[in-house]
Amino acid sequence: MSALAASSFRRRTHPAYVAFLVHRLSGLMLALFLPLHFWALGQAIEGEARLESFLRWTDNPLTKFAELGLVVLLAAHLGGGLRLLFIELVGWRDWQSRAIAFAFALGLAFGLLFLLNLGA
Amino acid sequence: MSAYAGRTRSQIRWEARLWVAQRASAMVLALCVLVHLATIVFAVRGGLSAGEILSRTRGNGAWLAFYVLFIAAVAIHAPIGLRTIFAEWLGWRGRSLDIAAALFAVLIAAAGLRTVLGLYA
Amino acid sequence: MQRYEVPAAPSQTILDLVTYIQRALDPTLSYRFACRVGMCGSCAMTVNGRPRWTCRTHVAKVAGEGEVTIEPLKNMPVVKDLTVDMREFFDKWARARGAFVPSEDAARDFAVVPPSSPERVEADAAIECIGCGVCYAACDVVAWNPDYLGPAALNRAWTLVNDLRDDGQPERLLAVAGDAGCHACHSHESCRTYCPKSLNPTASIAGLKRATARAALRGEL
Numbered sequence: 305m306s307a308l309a310a311s312s313f314r315r316r317t318h319p320a321y322v323a324f325l326v327h328r329l330s331g332l333m334l335a336l337f338l339p340l341h342f343w344a345l346g347q348a349i350e351g352e353a354r355l356e357s358f359l360r361w362t363d364n365p366l367t368k369f370a371e372l373g374l375v376v377l378l379a380a381h382l383g384g385g386l387r388l389l390f391i392e393l394v395g396w397r398d399w400q401s402r403a404i405a406f407a408f409a410l411g412l413a414f415g416l417l418f419l420l421n422l423g424a
Numbered sequence: 425m426s427a428y429a430g431r432t433r434s435q436i437r438w439e440a441r442l443w444v445a446q447r448a449s450a451m452v453l454a455l456c457v458l459v460h461l462a463t464i465v466f467a468v469r470g471g472l473s474a475g476e477i478l479s480r481t482r483g484n485g486a487w488l489a490f491y492v493l494f495i496a497a498v499a500i501h502a503p504i505g506l507r508t509i510f511a512e513w514l515g516w517r518g519r520s521l522d523i524a525a526a527l528f529a530v531l532i533a534a535a536g537l538r539t540v541l542g543l544y545a
Numbered sequence: 546m547q548r549y550e551v552p553a554a555p556s557q558t559i560l561d562l563v564t565y566i567q568r569a570l571d572p573t574l575s576y577r578f579a580c581r582v583g584m585c586g587s588c589a590m591t592v593n594g595r596p597r598w599t600c601r602t603h604v605a606k607v608a609g610e611g612e613v614t615i616e617p618l619k620n621m622p623v624v625k626d627l628t629v630d631m632r633e634f635f636d637k638w639a640r641a642r643g644a645f646v647p648s649e650d651a652a653r654d655f656a657v658v659p660p661s662s663p664e665r666v667e668a669d670a671a672i673e674c675i676g677c678g679v680c681y682a683a684c685d686v687v688a689w690n691p692d693y694l695g696p697a698a699l700n701r702a703w704t705l706v707n708d709l710r711d712d713g714q715p716e717r718l719l720a721v722a723g724d725a726g727c728h729a730c731h732s733h734e735s736c737r738t739y740c741p742k743s744l745n746p747t748a749s750i751a752g753l754k755r756a757t758a759r760a761a762l763r764g765e766l
Contacts, residue, residue, distance in 0.1 A: 324732065
């Protein structure tokens with residue numbers, strides 16, 4: 305049975321499939337995060353002090369780590385989306401693999417930038 | 425099975441237009457997200473403060489226009505994507521799913537606009 | 546799952562293994578093949594999880610520690626053992642309007658299609674499909690959305706969309722659009738990855754997406 309389970313995984317290891325999974329899961333998580341994001345920034349409606357106290361609450365390492373995750377998700381979803389737009393609307397072929405690489409590089413670059421800025 | 429896998433012409437047309445709407449909003453979002461990410465990287469320098477955020481957003485017409493466009497694009501883009509995921513991974517299809525997706529679009533648009541206006545005014 | 550011991554032989558293919566099992570170990574084993582040399586496309590099975598032509602797959606290349614898992618193709622009902630029912634797969638070719646529709650003009654004169662014309666180049670890139678079902682078995686959109694026409698049928702439709710002589714375009718575009726057609730494709734590229742003929746149905750489907758979206762925006766769909 306484990307041979308069959310392993311075999312169903314093996315069929316889905318090519319780069320484009322991984323790019324799809326990253327794109328779908330990041331999109332799903334971003335969509336779920338969105339109402340939360342609006343709620344958090346909506347604190348500003350209650351006044352500057354309320355927003356400030358919320359921002360101070362987010363100053364702990366766990367929420368900082370979650371924020372880094374969100375930035376990476378957004379960058380990854382953008383990169384994956386560009387790959388799709390190029391395949392579907394421009395009709396790229398040989399460039400596809402490079403587009404995938406570009407997607408991941410972009411996610412990583414923005415994540416690192418954010419991290420560096422936090423450290424500074 | 426009948427022609428077009430049991431779908432009517434208007435259903436097919438609707439699906440094709442949803443696809444176009446998602447790709448068109450994606451192109452708008454590609455630009456918006458780049459600007460948004462750049463803003464985040466810039467904004468977190470030296471930590472976030474409410475005063476700093478509000479000093480950028482209050483009475484800033486260009487900022488308001490940009491984020492209204494951003495929210496409109498997201499309100500089109502995200503529900504169409506969720507609708508596809510629910511159909512493919514949970515087998516939820518048909519009218520009830522379309523209504524749920526439309527409600528999610530309204531929720532995002534309303535909550536987003538409320539927030540943006542709150543930061544602007 | 547059944548286990549069989551098969552003696553190794555030089556240049557042995559997966560199809561050789563299955564044939565040995567049927568002839569020497571289990572005469573009830575059912576499987577499908579015809580040409581044995583990669584021409585007919587009837588011997589496709591799932592080998593170690595991947596859809597392949599068994600006649601073109603050497604055992605030495607896929608049997609890591611002397612073991613190989615052979616299953617029927619996915620996304621099609623199993624008739625018996627390694628034989629699947631491909632009726633739905635081929636019905637979808639018809640549903641995608643995969644048949645040429647002659648025009649009135651065609652009877653009067655030859656159509657001149659320069660080999661270098663963009664339409665002919667697009668059709669050439671997709672025309673060599675022999676309908677083996679590997680891409681259909683590899684495609685997760687087929688698994689998640691049973692109405693989806695699949696890579697092979699849509700690839701075939703794309704060759705005809707590029708055929709200047711064909712007179713059935715409006716009907717064909719309608720047949721391949723929407724959530725049972727090209728717009729359901731997520732560019733997993735499983736079809737391109739596993740196509741034994743190195744075709745790129747993902748690119749063909751992308752072409753259909755553009756053609757149908759243009760038609761939809763013009764109100765012609």
